[in-house]
Amino acid sequence: MSDTSFVETLGVYGRTAEDGTAQLQLDVTDQHLNEAGTLHGGVLATLVDTAMGHAVRSRTGEDDVPATSQLTVTYLRPGGPGTLQVTGRVSKQGEHLTVCEADVEQDGRSLVHAVATFAVLHR
Template sequence: MAVDTGDEGYDAFPLRSFLGFDIDDGVDGEAVATLDVDDRHLNPNGVVHGGVVFTLADTAMGRATLSVLGDGHICASIEVSVRYLRPITGGRLMATARVLRAGRRIVHLEGRVTVDGDDRPAAVFQASFAVLES
C-alpha cells in the first residue's frame, strides 16, 4: 500500500479537511499545524474540545516524524501524553512539534499548542511514534 506523505496526501486526509487545519514542514524534525477555531471545534461549554487540540498536535508530531524517516517508511503514534494548561475559546491555534530522538523503530517528540501567537502554551505533549515500513 502506497502512502502519500506529501501535501496532496494531507490535503486529501478527510479529518484534516473536516477540521480545517493546515500543516507545514519546518526544518527536518519539526512541523507546524494551524487551525482557525470556529463553532464546529467547540464543546457545549464554548471551549475548544480537547480532542481537536489533541488531533492538531498529533498530526504535527506525525508530520515531524515523517520528516526524519527514509523513503518506504510511515509512522503511527503509539503513546501520547497531553497536559491541558488553559481553556481555549477561540482564535488561531498553532501546534508545533519537534523530534527529540529518532531511533530505528521509535521516534520521541515534544509538542505544544499556543493561541494567537501567545507564547504561553495552552497544551503540551510528549509522544512516541512507531516507525513502520509502508
C-alpha cells in the same frame, strides 16, 4: 471516498515539516467548541498528534509510516475561537521508536504540551 483528509476537514492549514520540526495552524470556530464553550480536547489531541507525525515523517524515508504508540496530552488552559499555532518536534530518534514533543499556542499563550512515542513502520 472523499479526497479530503480528516485534518483538512477540521480546517488545518499551513502545514510545514522539515528536519524533525513541523508546524500547522487552525482557526478555531464554533464547530470546534465543546458544550462548555471551550476548544474541544479531542481537537487539540488531534492537532499535536498530527504535528508530531509530520515531524517524524520529515526524518524518515518515503515508504516509512509513523504510527502513534503512546500520546500524553497536558491541557494547560482552555482555548476558544481564534488562531492556533501548533509545533511538533522530534526529541529523540532511535532505530524503531521516535519520541516527540508538541506545543499549542493561542494569542501567545500555551494551551497544550504533549509528548508522544511513534513506531516507524516500513511498507
